[in-house]
Amino acid sequence: MKRLSYVLLAAWQGFWRNPVMSLASTLTVSLMLLLFAFFFATDRGLQAAVGILESKVELGLFLEDDAKVSDILALKARIEADPAVARVDYVTKDQALARLVAIAERRPDLAIEDVGPNPLPASLEIKLARAQEAARVGALLREELGKGVVYDVVDNPSVVDKLLTITRVLSIGGVAVLGIMLFVALFVIVNTIRIAVHARRDEIEIMKLVGASDWFVRWPFILEGMLVGALGAAASLTVLFLASGAVTSSLLAFLDILPVSFGPTFLAELAATVVGIALVVGGGGATWAVRSHLAK
């Protein structure tokens, strides 16, 4: 107990012995953590958006009016056999017209006049289980063109493609930026602790002389590093929680059409990850800084 209080006190004193340096490294750590939180949240949001959009990816086949029903059903069965396909619905000409009429009734700006013979084609509506394969399935379907059953293929997976591209770019860019920030934060912490070690080199010499264990010498500095990390985490989380209202509403405005939800545990997860990274970076940097000194 006494040992612990000694070590904690030494860490606390170490932090305030050189406040400018300590606060500078705290600031660096909190900036890194803020960036991390930003990428973490954005990535989560985009992934949720991709998930929702993927479930909505649909391909359509417009069918020739004179195609035989047996041919249509055979084609439907073949498409359903594809593992990327979740479901295929056969929409007849009459159903298509009924749908259009139903839509028109809800929309005052549309009116269906008597259209004479039904101009709408029958169609097959294909729901995909794996949106990433939309392009491949689309290409397969295109091969059916001109064989007397299919006269047009409608595929529109470009939104998902774009979102997937954005997600990819953001994760690669995010990892790169975070990597650089991590390096900077580690560098600053290592130097802060080095200075702290240097300031107490006489004390360390005597501690080793009278037989203090290496851990007794090390722990105050490692705790000081973790203190820098923890204060950085506290600062960045404070900023995050203060800004979260504004950020959430602007994110929701950006992803307006999508019912994106981060899930109930998101904030707890984010906070835990931020604190975890902070402690690992602080403690790890300090361990690194002290290691070289104690080897002597």
Next chain:
Amino acid sequence: MRHSHVPRLRRKVGVVFQDFKLLPTRTVAENVAFALLVTGHSGDEVREETDRVLSLVGLAQRRDHFPDQLSGGEQQRTAMARALVNRPRILIADEPTGNLDPVTSWEIIKLLVRVNELGTTLVMATHNAEIVNALRRRVVHLDHGAVVRDEREGLYAA
């Protein structure tokens, strides 16, 4: 010998230096207690042991002074108290009188002899011929790192 064993062995060996190596921001008592605290001792034990060695070296009255308020001899006695507080089996004194005037040197030597009489092996490195000749103890003569002479009741020069 494993590196992790070194700290435990060091607790059995007290060391006193020519330049004292006291922490200037701590009082006499704190300098001595430091050696106990950083080896994992606590509470009453620290206070009792600190008081014990401080009276042994005759600094009980000076316990709350800082090193730069002390004379050279008092500083060296503080360093001795710190070296003795862990009850070492051996006390190594590396030129303990090197920075002291002759009178103060004798005070320190008398104290070292007393510690030795109380049962601690004393190894002292010194260039002080007068002290060596007066003590007539075992003398090991080193020359360029090699033992050239080892006498039971030796003098400074053969």
